[in-house]
Amino acid sequence: MNNLSISDFHYDLPEDLIAQEPPADRGTSRMLVMDRATGAFHDDFFANLGSHLRPGDLLVLNDSRVIPARLYARRTLRREGEKPTGRIEVMLTEPAGDNRWRALVRPGRKIAIGERLVFPAPSGAIALEAEVLERGQFGERLLEFAPVQSSTDAFFDVLDQIGHTPLPPYIHRDDADADRERYQTVFARERGSVAAPTAGLHFTPALLEQLSSKAIEIARVTLHVGLGTFAPLRVERVDQVRLHRERYTIAAAAAEAINRALAERRRIVAVGTTVVRTLESAALAAQNAEIQPQSGVTDIFISPGFNFRIVGALLTNFHLPQSSLLMLVSAITGPQRTGLDRILTAYRHAISHRYRFFSYGDCMFIA
Secondary structure, eight states: OOOBBBGGOOOOOOOOGGGOOOOSSSOOOOEEEETHHHTOEEEEGGGGGGGSSSSTOEEEEEOOEOOOOOOEEEOSSSSSOOOOEEEEEEEEEEEEEEEEEEEEESSSSTOOTEEEEEEEESSSSSSEEEEEEEOOOOTTTEEOOOOOTTTTTHHHHHHHHOOOOOOOOOOOOOHHHHTHHTTTTTOOOEEEESSOOGGGOOHHHHHHHHHHHOOOEEEEEEOOOGGGGGOOOOOSBBGGOOOOEEEEEEEEHHHHHHHHHHTTTTHHHHHSSSHHHHHHHHHHHHHHSSOOEEEEOOOOOOTTTTTOOOOOOEEEEEEOTTOOOHHHHHHTSSSSHHHHHHHHHHHHHHHHHHHBBBBSOOOEEOO
């Protein structure tokens, strides 16, 4: 039984260690390396990741692509001839089928069911329109967009024109043109995330090529990151946590690579907590059989005491206090309080040595 409290996962972080910008050059971040068997750690650089990998390791990446999910709308009243009024921020969170999207709306208190929102292009012309179908807690809404040439691709093309990079709430600035490229992995392919799988942000094409040349096998899965990643946990105990759902896909080539690595007892290295959630969800579904190609949704919650069936090592960024992601990395570093104590000790070291934290910050390699 997990008797840990959410407050056990608290640590104090100076505000100035939260990275507000990416490093000047991709791939130049610092990396804290931890031995998960002992909790010992030392300082290194991400550029040296290859020296910590073994020939035959299977490195698994998340190829989800961040969409420009932050939009700005005007509220229109329903009476004929009235002018639009007020700017509304709309953050798309996940598709809900048939031109529908779940979204967070701010300020949302007055946005009622049946209201229409219009989304202007820079020219002032209306690029998108949506009707509010449902109202949920904490600013959640279900929106139905008017079809854009009846094409999903056309809808995303409009997002590319009017949308903004959905930087996380702890980055206290507006998005810039550079974020379109830097808040995206170099291997991003499948559109759908509203937050970056940040461990992958460190990689460069040159490093991936270097790793392949050292007999490191690389596979790709897809998990679309939702805003639940940043949602506060509104319970007191870890065993009360119920996590958000995220959509994932494991294609046939990836399933084959994972099964082959497991059969040959080669280490599987997850790049990011999103890959951990994908792989361990698939393992639970397989019930000790081979991993099958699949698409689905996962609400898996990984905390200290979890039995990892696939993941043998993890590359990850530093995570927020009292977050589900901090609980996940604590789980991989040891059982129950052992893992938590090891992670908090490592985080205190990172803080004292002025590592940069969160999405645009430095990373850890736990092996």
